Amino acid sequence: MKKLLYSLVILTLVAACGQKNFTVKGTIPEGEAFPENTLVCLVDGQNVLDSAAVVDGKFELKAPANPEKMYRLVAKIADRSPRDFSWNYGLIPEKGTYNVTFAAKPADCAIDGSALNKAYNDFNEQIRAFSNEYREKASALADDAEEEAESLYNDLMEKVKGVSLEAIGKNANNFIAKNALQNIIYDLPLDELKSIIGKCGKFIGEDPQISRIVTCKEAELATAEGKPFVDFAGKTPEGADVKLSDYVGKGKWVLTDFWASWCGPCMGEIPNIKKVYETFEGDDFMVLGVAVWETNGDNTASAKRMEEKEMKWHQIFVGDDKTPTDSYGIVGIPTMILFAPDGTIYKRGDVLRGSSMYTTVAEALGK
Numbered sequence: 001m002k003k004l005l006y007s008l009v010i011l012t013l014v015a016a017c018g019q020k021n022f023t024v025k026g027t028i029p030e031g032e033a034f035p036e037n038t039l040v041c042l043v044d045g046q047n048v049l050d051s052a053a054v055v056d057g058k059f060e061l062k063a064p065a066n067p068e069k070m071y072r073l074v075a076k077i078a079d080r081s082p083r084d085f086s087w088n089y090g091l092i093p094e095k096g097t098y099n100v101t102f103a104a105k106p107a108d109c110a111i112d113g114s115a116l117n118k119a120y121n122d123f124n125e126q127i128r129a130f131s132n133e134y135r136e137k138a139s140a141l142a143d144d145a146e147e148e149a150e151s152l153y154n155d156l157m158e159k160v161k162g163v164s165l166e167a168i169g170k171n172a173n174n175f176i177a178k179n180a181l182q183n184i185i186y187d188l189p190l191d192e193l194k195s196i197i198g199k200c201g202k203f204i205g206e207d208p209q210i211s212r213i214v215t216c217k218e219a220e221l222a223t224a225e226g227k228p229f230v231d232f233a234g235k236t237p238e239g240a241d242v243k244l245s246d247y248v249g250k251g252k253w254v255l256t257d258f259w260a261s262w263c264g265p266c267m268g269e270i271p272n273i274k275k276v277y278e279t280f281e282g283d284d285f286m287v288l289g290v291a292v293w294e295t296n297g298d299n300t301a302s303a304k305r306m307e308e309k310e311m312k313w314h315q316i317f318v319g320d321d322k323t324p325t326d327s328y329g330i331v332g333i334p335t336m337i338l339f340a341p342d343g344t345i346y347k348r349g350d351v352l353r354g355s356s357m358y359t360t361v362a363e364a365l366g367k
Contacts, residue, residue: 022065023097024073028057034102039076043088044069065095067116067174068203073100092116092175120176123167127183130159157187165196173201178210185210186331190217213331220329229343232324234290234316237303242316244290244324249343253285253364255352258325258335260293261301266334270309272357277313280361284341287313292333294319338364 024042028034034054041051042061049063049071063071075087089106091114098113111117134156141148160183167180177200185193193214197205204210223230231245248254257273259266277287289311291302299317306315318324328337328348336352337345338361351360 020065020095021062022093022095024061024091025097025099026054026059026061026073026102027099028054028102030057034075034104035077041074041076043072043074063093065093067092067094068178068201069093070175070179075102092120094174116171116174116176119167119171120179123163123176123180126163127160130156130163157184160184161187168196168200172199172204177201178204178207181210185213190214190221193217216326216329216331218329219327223328223337223345223348225345225347227345229339229345230327232318232327234318234321234324235299237299237306237315237317244288244316245343247286247288247314248339249341251341252283253341253346253361254288254339255285255357255361256288256290256337256339258290258292258328258330258333258337260291260333261299261305262295263293263333267305267309269334269336269353269357270311272354273313274310276358276361279358280365280367281313285361285365289313289315290324291315291317292325293322296320340364 026040028038036054036056038054039051040054040059040061042049042063044063050061052059052061061073069092070090071093072088072090077087087106089100089102089109091100091111094114094116096114098111098117101110101112103109111121134152138149138152141152164180164183168177171177171180181196181200181204188196197210197214205214229244229248231243233241233243236242244256248256255273255276257266257269259269273287281287289306291299294300294302297320299319302315302317305311316324325331325333325335328335334353335348336357337348338352340346346364347360350356
């Protein structure tokens, strides 16, 4: 009797384990650019879960199912470097067995037998269609049609938000929710973002990228207009210790630009900053740059860029220290903040970008 019970337990466990696995059966149609013995790997991040060589145009892979994740099929072709992961196809490891038909372009691959992956591909196709429509209409606008361009963009984002919220509602416990949330997360108010996360599986709130954005939004709220400045430290271009408080709260208006040497949009704002600097720099106003997110850990490239662009205003170099941007909830650069003479935050964001920068500063100075 004990042996019988033991056998039943083992069979139950095996059945349960089997239900938690998935199998990918791959087919490579004749003529596609995948030679025989191409090695196809199933990858989770940097971890190879399974691999198989292509034989007679087919392969088979197995791994534990986890619908909260996105795995990738990576083709390692013999005449390429082992590190060449240029071809890869994403799939959600849904429980069951399904077929993937390869194509030279990953976007042209077809998957059959997985409702979750079909829903994921359908959702992303909707997003692509919206984006293509937006690009087509935007390209037809005149260069000075700023209002029409803004209206088109706002319409795009409304459509994206609508289908993304719908996808999240239907897929709160799988990867589609995470993918859909990432499309709109930067535009969501903090309360709405937290509400959405609270309705999803724990893996959403525990995702490092999503939790960091929540933290940044909390910091952005704490440093909104009317809030006091938050201090941080760095170096001058000459290497001396310096703090934000050495400039802010000292009786001057301070336009502060968070930028990086490699950032194209940051360089695009330099002419606007230069115009403001050359017009208003004086006893009651100054410009301050904060060079952030340098990939090599120092600001060598920042100093070079300063010289190239003739950026004559004061600078704080912070290398790869994210304290300044985290303190102000900055998730994208360039970001401009205009501090009032008493150190409170007067304006931040889009009103300090482009041609609006000059107008906003002039109004603050009463000029």
